[in-house]
Amino acid sequence: MGDNFFTIKFDNGQLLLIDQRKLPISEDYFICKDYKDVIFAIKSMVVRGAPAIGVTAAYGIAIFVMQSDNKDLLLNNFDNVCREFAASRPTAVNLFWAIEKMKEYFYQIKDKALSQIKTLLINKAHQLYDDDINVNRNIGSFGSTIVPNGANILTHCNAGALATAGYGTALAVVRAAWSGGKGIHVYVDETRPFLQGARLTAWELIKENIPSTLICDNMAGFLMKQGKVDLVITGADRIAANGDTANKIGTYSVAVLAKENKIPFYIAAPLSTFDISISSGDGIPIEERNEKEITNVFSERIAPLGVKVYNPSFDVTPSKYIKGIITEKGIIYPPFKKNIKNLLH
Numbered sequence: 001m002g003d004n005f006f007t008i009k010f011d012n013g014q015l016l017l018i019d020q021r022k023l024p025i026s027e028d029y030f031i032c033k034d035y036k037d038v039i040f041a042i043k044s045m046v047v048r049g050a051p052a053i054g055v056t057a058a059y060g061i062a063i064f065v066m067q068s069d070n071k072d073l074l075l076n077n078f079d080n081v082c083r084e085f086a087a088s089r090p091t092a093v094n095l096f097w098a099i100e101k102m103k104e105y106f107y108q109i110k111d112k113a114l115s116q117i118k119t120l121l122i123n124k125a126h127q128l129y130d131d132d133i134n135v136n137r138n139i140g141s142f143g144s145t146i147v148p149n150g151a152n153i154l155t156h157c158n159a160g161a162l163a164t165a166g167y168g169t170a171l172a173v174v175r176a177a178w179s180g181g182k183g184i185h186v187y188v189d190e191t192r193p194f195l196q197g198a199r200l201t202a203w204e205l206i207k208e209n210i211p212s213t214l215i216c217d218n219m220a221g222f223l224m225k226q227g228k229v230d231l232v233i234t235g236a237d238r239i240a241a242n243g244d245t246a247n248k249i250g251t252y253s254v255a256v257l258a259k260e261n262k263i264p265f266y267i268a269a270p271l272s273t274f275d276i277s278i279s280s281g282d283g284i285p286i287e288e289r290n291e292k293e294i295t296n297v298f299s300e301r302i303a304p305l306g307v308k309v310y311n312p313s314f315d316v317t318p319s320k321y322i323k324g325i326i327t328e329k330g331i332i333y334p335p336f337k338k339n340i341k342n343l344l345h
């Protein structure tokens, strides 16, 4: 989905993923021939973004089942394979949500013939894919209501078609506002160190002719002070029961700056991103990635050998900085604890 590209496509027993490590320099597709390839793709960021890795894992589990030719072995190995998927990335809860959906369904149908199980499981993955796009379109419809005409929107990381099955979450709001004729403009944080903003969000917006300007992360505060930003919208990787939100590293700084400058800061995320088993953001596991993401820019080393590096890939924005959380069922406002509970039940 998106403008003449797709993020995820199941085709003839294989999973095709646009290779996000290579964008925007080349538009290559990474082919997953078996479930191990799918795990590699998630770990190595061929595919990334919370909803996208959930849907990808669902297809990976379905591919494992489709390639099984012995039902006893399948039943013996199924949980282990699910565990392998669960170990691929720790922060985005959509991954665990999707694995759980596939697992629940598998155990409902496990007594059927192997050929039937295969068909049903791949159909389940297709359903999660389709649902994700529908959910995102609803996020777009609700979200566009809070976007003023001519707004300058700042976003961080990539919460677009590339981070989902299609259409995006934060970028769903942007897409819906743009197609509704709101005449918006987007400031895109480059999002060091993996550069999801510069490489992916800017690419998506250019493809759709949505006006945008790329900035370095450390420029956001200055632009806000200059009155250039009306609204901030980002995606999320996990939202705790009290509304504290984990998202790409740097989101917290943007939220604090937005508060200081009296600019509304919104999160756009599907209900599958909520983890109400965690009471506050303190309980959200934060992934640390390879130090090379910081010491190198692509293959070029920029930091001295021997330098100590810390590379947390996400941070947590306390809910007091969040004006509202845009979901497929409506916008959640404070008090978050009560209103999240009401919407999820």
Ligand code: MRU
Pocket (backbone or CB within 6 Å): 048, 049, 050, 051, 092, 156, 157, 158, 159, 160, 163, 164, 168, 169, 170, 196, 234, 235, 236, 237, 247, 248, 249, 313
């Ligand atoms: O490390 P990534 O690229 O998977 O992190 C992605 C983000 O933090 C996104 O902002 C988030 O998943 C929302 S995507 C709809």
